Amino acid sequence: MTAPVKDPVKKVESARESFFKRLTRQQLFIPLAALVLLVLFNLIADPSFFAVSIKENSLGNPVLSGNIISVLDNASELVILSIGMTLVTASSGGQDISVGAAMAIAGSVILRLVCGGQVNADTMHMNLFLALFIAIVVSMLFGAFNGTLVAYFKIQPMVATLILYTAGRSIAAWINNNELPIMNDISFKYAGTFLPGIPVPTPIFVTLFVILLFWLALKFTNLGLYTQSVGINASSARLNGLNPQFIKLLTYMILGACVAVAGFLRVSRSGSINYSRIAENIEMDAILAVALGGNALGGGKFNIYGSVLGAYVIQFLTTTLYKYDVASTALPAYKAVVVILLVVLSAPVVREKLTRVKGRTPAKAAKEVS
Amino acid sequence: MQEGVVLEMRGICKYFPGVRALQNVDFVLREGEIHALMGENGAGKSTLIKCLTGVYAKDEGDIYMAGQEKAVTIRSPQDAQNAGISTVYQEITLCPNLTVAENLYIGRSKGFGTSWKRMNAGAKKILTSLGIPASPKQQLGTCSIAVQQMVAIARAVDMECKVLILDEPTSSLDEQEVEKLFGLMRDLKAKGVGIIFVTHFLDQVYEVCDRITVLRDGQLVGEYVIEDLPRVQLVSKMLGKELDEMADIKSEVGAAADASGEVVLEAQGLCSNAGIKPFDFSVRKGEVNGFTGLLGSGRSECVRAIFGADHVTGGTVKVEGKPAHIRKPLDAMKKGIGYLPEDRKGDGIVGELSVRENIILALQVMKGFFRPFTRAQAEAFADEYIKLLEIKTASADTPIKSLSGGNQQKVILARWLLTDPKYLILDEPTRGIDIGTKIEIQKLVLKLAAEGKSVTFISSEIDEMLRTCSRLIVMRDRKTVGELTGEDLTQAKIMATIAGGEAQ
Ligand SMILES: Nc1ncnc2c1ncn2[C@@H]1O[C@H](COP(=O)(O)OP(=O)(O)OP(=O)(O)O)[C@@H](O)[C@H]1O
Numbered sequence: 001m002t003a004p005v006k007d008p009v010k011k012v013e014s015a016r017e018s019f020f021k022r023l024t025r026q027q028l029f030i031p032l033a034a035l036v037l038l039v040l041f042n043l044i045a046d047p048s049f050f051a052v053s054i055k056e057n058s059l060g061n062p063v064l065s066g067n068i069i070s071v072l073d074n075a076s077e078l079v080i081l082s083i084g085m086t087l088v089t090a091s092s093g094g095q096d097i098s099v100g101a102a103m104a105i106a107g108s109v110i111l112r113l114v115c116g117g118q119v120n121a122d123t124m125h126m127n128l129f130l131a132l133f134i135a136i137v138v139s140m141l142f143g144a145f146n147g148t149l150v151a152y153f154k155i156q157p158m159v160a161t162l163i164l165y166t167a168g169r170s171i172a173a174w175i176n177n178n179e180l181p182i183m184n185d186i187s188f189k190y191a192g193t194f195l196p197g198i199p200v201p202t203p204i205f206v207t208l209f210v211i212l213l214f215w216l217a218l219k220f221t222n223l224g225l226y227t228q229s230v231g232i233n234a235s236s237a238r239l240n241g242l243n244p245q246f247i248k249l250l251t252y253m254i255l256g257a258c259v260a261v262a263g264f265l266r267v268s269r270s271g272s273i274n275y276s277r278i279a280e281n282i283e284m285d286a287i288l289a290v291a292l293g294g295n296a297l298g299g300g301k302f303n304i305y306g307s308v309l310g311a312y313v314i315q316f317l318t319t320t321l322y323k324y325d326v327a328s329t330a331l332p333a334y335k336a337v338v339v340i341l342l343v344v345l346s347a348p349v350v351r352e353k354l355t356r357v358k359g360r361t362p363a364k365a366a367k368e369v370s
Numbered sequence: 371m372q373e374g375v376v377l378e379m380r381g382i383c384k385y386f387p388g389v390r391a392l393q394n395v396d397f398v399l400r401e402g403e404i405h406a407l408m409g410e411n412g413a414g415k416s417t418l419i420k421c422l423t424g425v426y427a428k429d430e431g432d433i434y435m436a437g438q439e440k441a442v443t444i445r446s447p448q449d450a451q452n453a454g455i456s457t458v459y460q461e462i463t464l465c466p467n468l469t470v471a472e473n474l475y476i477g478r479s480k481g482f483g484t485s486w487k488r489m490n491a492g493a494k495k496i497l498t499s500l501g502i503p504a505s506p507k508q509q510l511g512t513c514s515i516a517v518q519q520m521v522a523i524a525r526a527v528d529m530e531c532k533v534l535i536l537d538e539p540t541s542s543l544d545e546q547e548v549e550k551l552f553g554l555m556r557d558l559k560a561k562g563v564g565i566i567f568v569t570h571f572l573d574q575v576y577e578v579c580d581r582i583t584v585l586r587d588g589q590l591v592g593e594y595v596i597e598d599l600p601r602v603q604l605v606s607k608m609l610g611k612e613l614d615e616m617a618d619i620k621s622e623v624g625a626a627a628d629a630s631g632e633v634v635l636e637a638q639g640l641c642s643n644a645g646i647k648p649f650d651f652s653v654r655k656g657e658v659n660g661f662t663g664l665l666g667s668g669r670s671e672c673v674r675a676i677f678g679a680d681h682v683t684g685g686t687v688k689v690e691g692k693p694a695h696i697r698k699p700l701d702a703m704k705k706g707i708g709y710l711p712e713d714r715k716g717d718g719i720v721g722e723l724s725v726r727e728n729i730i731l732a733l734q735v736m737k738g739f740f741r742p743f744t745r746a747q748a749e750a751f752a753d754e755y756i757k758l759l760e761i762k763t764a765s766a767d768t769p770i771k772s773l774s775g776g777n778q779q780k781v782i783l784a785r786w787l788l789t790d791p792k793y794l795i796l797d798e799p800t801r802g803i804d805i806g807t808k809i810e811i812q813k814l815v816l817k818l819a820a821e822g823k824s825v826t827f828i829s830s831e832i833d834e835m836l837r838t839c840s841r842l843i844v845m846r847d848r849k850t851v852g853e854l855t856g857e858d859l860t861q862a863k864i865m866a867t868i869a870g871g872e873a874q
């Protein structure tokens with residue numbers, strides 16, 4: 001009954017992993033691969049997709065123009081939201097579906113403040129930074145409302161944020177007495193379009209700034225460690241001195257701040273607001289960006305750069321589809337197919353499976369035990 | 371396959387990234403035998419079992435079962451169950467938010483269908499026959515770890531099986547429950563069931579087992595008939611070196627166990643919402659004391675109240691003579707108190723985080739939100755304790771959940787040692803820890819005391835308490851019923867006090 005002698009060399013090989021396997025296990029593999037595919041597709045179909053030219057904008061300033069610029073520009077709100085959404089997901093194991101409606105509120109607050117209550121204002125009635133600051137505070141309070149329901153009343157995030165999702169756009173309209181204020185002062189639109197003399201769209205800078213802020217926060221505080229600990233095991237986090245409820249609340253408030261910045265960008269693109277259409281369905285894209293970045297929607301470990309990359313991929317996809325004249329009504333269907341494919345591929349379970357030559361994933365099998 | 375063999379594994383190999391968990395391991399289980407699978411923490415016992423039951427896919431090797439010519443393929447725990455292999459895993463794998471009855475019957479093909487009434491009645495019968503103090507309709511999560519473990523055992527035993535696997539089933543059970551389990555095992559053995567039994571309790575091995583297979587570092591050391599392998603030899607086979615487990619470590623470490631130091635912590639009339647009666651407690655500098663009592667006697671709840679882990683509803687606490695308001699764990703931590711919880715999986719580890727993050731967590735929280743350790747500092751801490759406690763892990767970056775049970779426990783211990791507490795509460799610190807390390811931990815506790823720290827030690831093993839503690843507080847029915855010191859610290863005296871013959 002002796003076991004057959006095995007080749008020792010083979011053992012060493014299976015213990016060491018191939019480069020490909022290690023690569024596919026990286027969290028950013030799927031969004032990066034998707035990006036590469038999109039780039040390749042466009043390169044082959046029409047290399048001019050990547051052309052960047054200098055055009056004069058309506059004010060007669062020379063500015064950069066091209067599909068790539070437009071992707072980077074238009075993705076801004078989504079990127080900023082998806083960062084906040086990542087933190088909320090990590091700590092509470094659920095998503096905030098009210099971000100679109102909350103962006104309407106933030107935008108409405110800003111317009112109300114800078115227009116000073118007028119319907120058609122030609123000059124700003126309040127310092128723009130002060131208005132933005134107030135909008136951030138208001139937005140964080142709404143975030144605190146969501147966070148309190150989730151953390152202290154232990155309501156499912158999706159259900160808790162459904163309240164603001166439903167009411168948010170009416171609140172936004174109510175803030176401006178159901179008027180649609182328009183801000184004509186050109187300097188109001190600097191943030192959403194171009195700063196004078198600078199050919200790169202301002203939202204790109206704002207987004208970079210926000211990413212930088214979070215990079216610093218994650219490096220110089222324990223935000224990452226705390227939110228992950230709470231999301232993975234709240235009970236042991238508590239026994240290590242953390243306050244899980246407060247940390248969940250905090251992440252919802254941080255998302256609130258992100259929402260305000262995104263809302264600000266959105267209204268300063270046009271200087272006006274449409275309560276029911278502004279940032280419509282953006283919550284779905286933000287959640288998808290988080291998933292696409294390889295983050296588990298059930299919470300726990302996260303990587304904000306994954307979400308950032310996911311957001312850009314989604315915008316890239318949208319722009320590509322527009323370019324090929326997919327009717328705007330059919331667009332969501334196309335997008336859905338591609339996104340589902342990407343999300344499924346980037347799901348941790350599938351990723352683990354991909355890294356295995358044969359056999360089953362331990363995670364899945366372990367689940368079946370219970 | 372030979373006559374009378376129910377299960378045979380040949381040349382099993384299993385690799386994890388950076389770890390060779392099993393290398394060419396053979397294992398033979400015969401009909402009607404109880405076969406101990408022994409080895410240090412991380413030796414590969416649980417992995418071997420998981421390869422057998424389809425939780426992990428083995429990388430190499432074959433499994434044969436009685437009555438089948440060819441090697442069997444087991445792809446999932448469900449397959450294993452259908453092949454007549456019934457398993458209790460080391461970490462409880464039941465569903466805490468289902469009822470006890472549901473947990474007993476979930477996922478079993480020959481069940482009661484959807485008749486809840488019959489299911490609950492069936493569950494009731496099983497529970498009473500095993501004397502498990504739980505009702506069928508109770509949510510499993512609300513039961514103590516011991517009860518959960520008994521439910522897991524009941525579930526496995528109740529299934530018709532040819533092979534029964536028990537991976538450290540007795541780690542949270544007290545003596546009576548262990549006896550009950552052994553009774554069950556002997557019954558099954560008489561019926562011809564082959565039983566694989568993993569444990570770190572040597573006494574238990576010699577009480578029920580017929581044969582021993584020893585693993586070390588993922589390799590097979592050998593298979594022995596129990597009579598041929600005396601205890602001393604078994605230990606040296608497991609550890610690969612000699613170890614005198616009976617040595618008097620108290621005198622060896624030279625702990626100054628006389629409790630004349632100043633009082634470090636003093637509690638009066640402390641009680642919590644976990645249902646303990648108000649109790650008084652104090653611990654002196656350099657003292658090792660312990661709470662003892664049967665399971666459910668409230669010993670864990672007492673220390674949880676001290677640490678602020680449960681909601682404190684009354685009483686006063688003084689730390690070094692000054693009144694302290696400990697309302698939450700962080701308050702206690704700031705006063706220099708550390709607490710290693712009883713439920714490793716539920717309250718201890720942060721599963722997906724790395725060993726390094728798990729080690730620094732408590733100290734990091736004390737240091738504050740805005741002052742994270744640099745990567746280099748964190749790495750230095752982790753490496754220091756991985757070395758000190760000989761934690762077996764591929765690297766400090768490995769997620770803690772992929773460590774063996776005993777090694778996870780060491781990581782949590784490291785976490786609290788790192789905070790350098792004045793007063794350390796250890797609730798079952800040696801659960802699931804191998805015999806070599808167990809003695810190391812006992813020595814460590816005495817060494818801490820010798821350095822002037824205070825320790826409260828809780829263990830289900832009275833032996834272990836006697837070896838380390840100089841004062842024992844005995845609990846019964848969530849009340850303190852006695853305190854033993856000096857001459858009174860004997861097994862008999864403790865048992866008598868627990869039983870209530872000689873209260874006060
Ligand atoms: N899922 C996993 N991923 C990576 N490594 C693992 C995994 N499971 C186990 N290991 C490693 O395999 C080795 C054997 O672990 P195993 O759990 O089998 O030990 P054990 O003998 O059961 O120990 P214990 O007595 O502590 O329970 C350990 O070094 C462990 O770190």
Ligand SMILES: [Mg+2]
Nearest residue numbers: 416460774775
């Ligand atoms: Mg084990």
